[in-house]
Amino acid sequence: MTPLLSVRNVSMFFGGLAALHDVSFSVAKGEILGLIGPNGAGKTTLFNVINGFYRPSRGNVFFKDQRISHLRPNKICGLGVARTFQVVKPLQRMTVLDNVIASAFLRSRTKAEAVRTATEVLDFTGLLADKDMLSRGLPLGKRKRLEIARALATAPELILLDESFAGLNPSELNESIQIIKGIKNRGITIMIIEHHMKVIMAISDRIVVLNYGERIAEGAPSEIRADPLVITAYLGVDENA
Amino acid sequence: MGQMKRYLPLAILGLLAILPLVGLSTYALHILIMVIMWSIVGMAWNLLGGYCGQVSFGHAAFFGVGAYTAGIIYAKGGASAWWGMPLSIVFVSVFAMVIGFICLRLRGPFFALATLAIGVILRVTAENLTSLTEGDLGIMIRERTWIEKTWYFYVVLTLAAITFYLVKRVIESRLGYYFVAIREDQDAAESLGINTTLYKTVALCLSAVFTGLAGAFYTNYMGYIDPKVVFALHDISIVTIMVVMIGGVATFWGPVIGSVIMVLLAEVIRSIPRLGAAHHTFFGILLIVIIIFLPNGIMGDMPKLKRMMRIGKPV
Numbered sequence A: 001m002t003p004l005l006s007v008r009n010v011s012m013f014f015g016g017l018a019a020l021h022d023v024s025f026s027v028a029k030g031e032i033l034g035l036i037g038p039n040g041a042g043k044t045t046l047f048n049v050i051n052g053f054y055r056p057s058r059g060n061v062f063f064k065d066q067r068i069s070h071l072r073p074n075k076i077c078g079l080g081v082a083r084t085f086q087v088v089k090p091l092q093r094m095t096v097l098d099n100v101i102a103s104a105f106l107r108s109r110t111k112a113e114a115v116r117t118a119t120e121v122l123d124f125t126g127l128l129a130d131k132d133m134l135s136r137g138l139p140l141g142k143r144k145r146l147e148i149a150r151a152l153a154t155a156p157e158l159i160l161l162d163e164s165f166a167g168l169n170p171s172e173l174n175e176s177i178q179i180i181k182g183i184k185n186r187g188i189t190i191m192i193i194e195h196h197m198k199v200i201m202a203i204s205d206r207i208v209v210l211n212y213g214e215r216i217a218e219g220a221p222s223e224i225r226a227d228p229l230v231i232t233a234y235l236g237v238d239e240n241a
Numbered sequence B: 001m002g003q004m005k006r007y008l009p010l011a012i013l014g015l016l017a018i019l020p021l022v023g024l025s026t027y028a029l030h031i032l033i034m035v036i037m038w039s040i041v042g043m044a045w046n047l048l049g050g051y052c053g054q055v056s057f058g059h060a061a062f063f064g065v066g067a068y069t070a071g072i073i074y075a076k077g078g079a080s081a082w083w084g085m086p087l088s089i090v091f092v093s094v095f096a097m098v099i100g101f102i103c104l105r106l107r108g109p110f111f112a113l114a115t116l117a118i119g120v121i122l123r124v125t126a127e128n129l130t131s132l133t134e135g136d137l138g139i140m141i142r143e144r145t146w147i148e149k150t151w152y153f154y155v156v157l158t159l160a161a162i163t164f165y166l167v168k169r170v171i172e173s174r175l176g177y178y179f180v181a182i183r184e185d186q187d188a189a190e191s192l193g194i195n196t197t198l199y200k201t202v203a204l205c206l207s208a209v210f211t212g213l214a215g216a217f218y219t220n221y222m223g224y225i226d227p228k229v230v231f232a233l234h235d236i237s238i239v240t241i242m243v244v245m246i247g248g249v250a251t252f253w254g255p256v257i258g259s260v261i262m263v264l265l266a267e268v269i270r271s272i273p274r275l276g277a278a279h280h281t282f283f284g285i286l287l288i289v290i291i292i293f294l295p296n297g298i299m300g301d302m303p304k305l306k307r308m309m310r311i312g313k314p315v
């Protein structure tokens, strides 16, 4: 079976800096792929390449066998790849509901249909009670969830989650983990960047590890936990985090 | 309350429509026509600058192209200048698409600067393209359609009603959501599947077309245009921005309220002998005051205004 997404020999240079260097891996339909690595390892850059914000300096990205690495972000989203932002980007002076309606329009012919999708997604992400709030008034935890809600409203096949758990308190964390599991149950494939080791080990089917822009390991959580390269690069310093 | 709000535009339209019947002076009718014409330009600018967040300092370009479409069709084509209204839709939208292609890849202040330049370039072009525009001599419409102002009033009122209705429809539809999303965060909008280049161009074209229609009306109504008037940076481009800022950016009624205030204010200032010449200075100061105290305009800062009114009153 061909993978849903495949990243092939992707490099991304910023001036002299190789934020990504010859990275290859693929994501199978239906799985949760964890992407980990120390700060500055190139994780967000990789999302920006997949999502079309950056055109890779070298290499290609394929989604369902179609090359997407030359397309604009809006096209890539249209094909079924949605993302969230590590530094949240709410549409500040729009209500929570309007934020999600704006993205639900992608697959809706009428406004009524967009409103229906948006309401359903807000209910799923536990934001329905806040729907009439201006999104700039939301606390961080809910803004992170609004990112997820907006991405879901575009009815993606693959969703890229960039540190959706960072800065959450334990109860919010639990809620978000339930949401991720719910997304998987809907048949949506997930790629997730996360620093929280316990969480990522628990929810990922497979994990890819980046370090200084290079893919240093790939495998099941148990394999990653035992990988000496990973331990020195990442887990070693972060064991108790 | 909700019902009342729904019928408010119709009520105001009806009220305005019967106004000439009660016998207004020619001067009062002229002021009213100017207010309504500026509302149209303000509503048009609001669509692009207020909702879509692409602030233009060069709307005189579209006003002028509309005005000159009417002027040239009359002076060179030998047809009625009224043909300028439908024709301006074609010319202005093509022109706006070209401008969009050049300027809309720029963001924020860079876009604003580019539109500023376009406005100036057009004025200079109109001044020098004498074979088409008669240059500084301007174009005079010799046969006026109506002596009375009443019919001009009804024409501009109809145009304003259509503009108001269409802007409202657009803003409440998919387009409106996309415009505001682009204003709030272009990268986020792009990643939500919104083709930002396309929708910014749509906003620009719609905005330009309504502005151009007002320009074409202006030619017919005033009977005379020259480049310094219809491509004016201060008296058109800047005044347009002030109309919207004073009334309320990204509100339906803001441009209407703003144009009432701006037109009346301009009349008052011009009538004061010494101050008249310095009206640009005065407008500049006014703009600064507005930005500081009512950054969201009268409609946008309504709650704040109401609070200010209540201060000093016994509770």
Ligand SMILES: Nc1ncnc2c1ncn2[C@@H]1O[C@H](COP(=O)(O)OP(=O)(O)OP(=O)(O)O)[C@@H](O)[C@H]1O
Pocket: A014, A017, A019, A037, A038, A039, A040, A041, A042, A043, A044, A045, A046, A086
């Ligand atoms: N637009 C850019 N221009 C220049 N350098 C960039 C750009 N984007 C990222 N970088 C650099 O690329 C490297 C990788 O950054 P990236 O944001 O992808 O890291 P990350 O793995 O997401 O880190 P974190 O865990 O802190 O979010 C960093 O050194 C960063 O400074």
Ligand SMILES: [Mg+2]
Pocket: A043, A044, A045, A086
């Ligand atoms: Mg990052």
